[in-house]
Amino acid sequence: MTQHADGADKRPDVIVIPKENAVFWLDADGRWRNEDGPFRHKRIIRHFHASISKDENGYFVSQTTDGIIEKVYFHHEDTALFVVRMISENNRPLLVLNTGKQLSLSPENLFVDHDRLYLIDGNDTIKFGERALFAIAEWIDSENGRLYIRVNGDRYEIREKAEKS
Structure with missing residues (x-):
């Protein structure tokens, strides 16, 4: 939540990407993949794993940029x-x-x-x-x-x- 100078609270904007539009997924062995194959950069892989959350709609990864939350629901072949x-x-x-x-x-x-x-x-x-x-x-x-x-x-x-x- 963002606090404005006038004291009013404003919830951050949230962009939701549904699972069917995600360009990456988690394979059955826990490797992040996209259409080009498995992710290779360890820092990105660790970031994706650490960003996994779950709500009533399933598993997603999220990040906040410039006060905007981006939630991307992703497919997982077995479990997340x-x-x-x-x-x-x-x-x-x-x-x-x-x-x-x-x-x-x-x-x-x-x-x-x-x-x-x-x-x-x-x-x-x-x-x-x-x-x-x-x-x-x-x-x-x-x-x-x-x-x-x-x-x-x-x-x-x-x-x-x-x-x-």
Whole structure:
């Protein structure tokens, strides 16, 4: 909100670009792409990831320029959120997302779909990126064709695909 000299509050102008008009998207492996291929500049990639937000209309990236907010809703081939790193904090996994957000692992919310590991966090589905999969692999074991994860001495079964509620 912008405060004017007369004390009146004015909301900034917002330009909304719908998903179907976006010229970029997030592929199934968490890479930003446009018609020319994957983005190559790390600074731009980090900026896009850090700018991801979600509202009732879906995921978007936004920026403010000259007091004008631009919101661009984008297509994502699988999910917009990815675990990109895992840190062990007090012997408990701490997940770092592509947005920079950190989450404590809730092992009961893990599931596997098409040999990929996911986590449900509220209304968001988060996919484990390759680097994070390697990091979490030491916590996972299998028995009788089922996967389990050990956290703080407890063993949790990792479900096959999320159950819809």
